[in-house]
Amino acid sequence: MKEQIEFIKQTWNKIVFTVNWEDKCDSFIICELEDIYTELDNSLANLNMILGSRFVAPLRVEAEQQKNYIMTLSDMIDQWVICQKNWRYLENIFKANDIKQALPHATAAFVGVDKFFKNLMQRTQKNSKCINIVR
Secondary structure: OHHHHHHHHHHHHHOOOEEEEEOOOOEEEEEOOHHHHHHHHHHHHHHHHHHOOOOOHHHHHHHHHHHHHHHHHHHHHHHHHHHHHHHHHHHHHHOOHHHHHHOHHHHHHHHHHHHHHHHHHHHHHHHOOOOOOOO
């Protein structure tokens, strides 16, 4: 079981998020998450199996900690995808000149969000190969 936990840790230390440039929105976008979701499912299944074992007592704290990391990571990725989806939707709306003229205050607010999101994705792209996900 200790080896399985270590294998899960090592697997997540090697995971790299794919961030590609998207010309339509002039920004980097996180994509290709299928393998990451598959690995999340596998890791959670393995950790639940370990936690369900009657021999887990000496490793329970470590296994629960890893499960919490994986659950937090899963929630973070889900929120990131929702945020990116919403940003792309709004970015498309606020590109239109008639919207800019009709909603100047909302447009100004979105410009700030737009700059923040693009800066965040730029930093993500630069650091995507050196993110250490799981401790």
